Each structure stands twice: as C-alpha cells, then as structure tokens.
Amino acid sequence: MEQSVIDRYSFLFGLIGYPLSHSFSKRYFNDKFEQEQLTDYYYELFPLQGIEELKKLVLNHANLKGLNVTIPYKKAVIPYLHAIDPEVEKIGAVNTIQIKNGKLKGFNTDVYGFEQSLLRVMQPEIHHRALILGTGGAAQAVAYVLQKNGIDYQYVSRTQSENNCLTYSELPGQLKSYQIIINTTPLGMSPNIESKPDLPYQEVGAFHLFYDLVYNPTETAFLKAGKERGATIKNGLEMLHLQAEKAWEIWNT
Numbered sequence: 399m400e401q402s403v404i405d406r407y408s409f410l411f412g413l414i415g416y417p418l419s420h421s422f423s424k425r426y427f428n429d430k431f432e433q434e435q436l437t438d439y440y441y442e443l444f445p446l447q448g449i450e451e452l453k454k455l456v457l458n459h460a461n462l463k464g465l466n467v468t469i470p471y472k473k474a475v476i477p478y479l480h481a482i483d484p485e486v487e488k489i490g491a492v493n494t495i496q497i498k499n500g501k502l503k504g505f506n507t508d509v510y511g512f513e514q515s516l517l518r519v520m521q522p523e524i525h526h527r528a529l530i531l532g533t534g535g536a537a538q539a540v541a542y543v544l545q546k547n548g549i550d551y552q553y554v555s556r557t558q559s560e561n562n563c564l565t566y567s568e569l570p571g572q573l574k575s576y577q578i579i580i581n582t583t584p585l586g587m588s589p590n591i592e593s594k595p596d597l598p599y600q601e602v603g604a605f606h607l608f609y610d611l612v613y614n615p616t617e618t619a620f621l622k623a624g625k626e627r628g629a630t631i632k633n634g635l636e637m638l639h640l641q642a643e644k645a646w647e648i649w650n651t
C-alpha cells in the first residue's frame with residue numbers, strides 16, 4: 399500500500415526485517431482488524447535494508463503504534479530502543495515493539511507463546527530434561543522458558559562452539575535421558591519438507607515429547623518420525639498465534 403494511504407489510518411502496525419517476502423503477521427492482523435471491524439487499523443510490511451532506518455520510519459509515520467521484528471534485526475534493534483522489558487535483557491532478542499509518544503519499548507512475546515503452548519502438552523512427571531536443537535535466536539527464548547520452569551536442557555549444535563552444547567554425532571545412546579526434544583532449526587520447513595534433524599530416531603519412545611517451532615507443514619518430517627515411535631508431538635502454530643496475541647495485548651496497554 400502507498401505511504402500516503404497507510405498514514406490515513408489512526409492505528410498503524412507493522413513488521414520490520416529484511417527481506418520480507420511472506421508474512422504470517424500481516425495476514426493475521428489485517429484479518430483480525432476486518433473481523434473485529436477495526437476499520438481505522440492497518441498492518442504493513444516495512445522491509446528495512448539497515449536497522450538504522452528504524453528511526454526515520456517512526457518519524458515518518460506518527461500513527462505507528464507497534465511493530466513486530468524478525469530476522470535479521472531481533473538482536474540488532476535493541477540499541478535503537480528507549481526501554482526493554484526485563485525478559486529481553488535475559489534473552490537478548492526483541493520480536494515486539496510498543497510505540498508510545500515517540501518512545502520505543504522492546505518485548506519478546508516468543509517466550510510467552512512457547513511457554514504457554516509447551517505447558518499445555520508437557521507432563522512434568524514424565525518430561526524432565528530437554529534437548530534444544532539449534533542455537534539461534536529462537537533457541538535462546540526456548541532455553542529461557544525451560545530454565546524458568548526448572549527443566550534441565552542441553553543445546554545441540556552442528557558445531558561445538560558453546561558450553562553445554564552437544565553435537566549431533568554425540569547423540570546416539572543418549573536420547574532416553576532427554577524426554578523433551580525441541581527443534582529450533584529451520585529444518586523441515588516448506589519447501590524443504592523432507593529434511594529433519596540428524597537424530598537417532600530408533601531411540602525415540604512414548605515417553606518423548608517432540609516440539610517443532612516450524613509450523614509449515616503442520617506435521618514436519620521431525621514430528622512424523624517422533625509420532626511413528628509413539629512420541630507426543632506439537633508444532634509451532636499455537637506458539638505463533640499466542641505470540642501474536644501477546645503483541646496485540648502489549649500494543650493495547
């Protein structure tokens with residue numbers, strides 16, 4: 399939509415990142431505005447070639463009330479904010495910005511989305527220890543939630559770069575000790591639906607909980623392999639909806 403047209407709305411929201419080819423958020427929020435007859439609300443994509451363009455974006459759109467943040471700016475945006483939520487300080491990544499009187503405050507609603515959706519399927523008497531596959535931004539939000547809920551975890555990485563980090567080749571013989579296995583890698587995401595993390599799947603049993611942050615396709619190759627061995631499975635769709643609703647709540651406070 400043209401710049402002059404989006405400025406006619408009283409309440410403007412949007413997504414910053416680069417590149418922004420497709421977006422769940424734009425469709426989600428504009429559908430919501432239509433359903434709830436919020437005719438003076440609009441959600442737009444703002445691809446920024448550099449995060450330093452954020453200041454100009456906010457100055458140019460006085461009606462901007464909130465932003466979502468995606469790759470590659472979840473960390474890089476922090477120095478450009480006036481304030482951050484205490485959880486952001488611990489995780490080091492922002493996915494939601496509230497704009498009030500020209501002041502920008504950063505939040506991480508992935509934490510809320512992951513925690514709520516995990517707790518709905520987790521059985522504390524069975525699921526005690528977790529493996530986090532991948533060490534990117536989403537993995538840090540996941541680790542924060544696990545720690546908060548008293549669940550021991552280990553990262554699994556392709557490279558042995560971090561403390562408390564296993565490599566995939568070290569996993570055979572170990573899977574029974576970790577009842578929750580969380581995929582935070584992009585493996586299995588459409589269109590590469592055949593790919594999955596390199597695990598010893600023959601060690602998977604009914605006591606496992608497989609959680610995949612990927613939500614497209616709804617049943618990834620990773621989840622399929624877990625299900626075949628009797629594991630409980632959960633994809634990232636509920637997390638995605640919960641993090642969006644939490645952002646909406648923040649923008650309305």
Ligand code: NAP
Binds near residue numbers: 533534557582583587
């Ligand atoms: P990211 O920063 O790119 O990190 C992904 C991590 O996965 C990397 O740090 C890497 O860890 C590992 N990895 C990357 N490519 C790999 C490959 N080919 N094979 C094995 N491991 C690989 O991405 P992110 O922002 O953390 O997001 C990760 C995934 O979560 C994405 O698919 C994203 O769409 C999804 N996500 C979903 C939600 C939701 O609401 N459901 C929210 C946030 C993110 P190592 O280098 O240590 O191996």
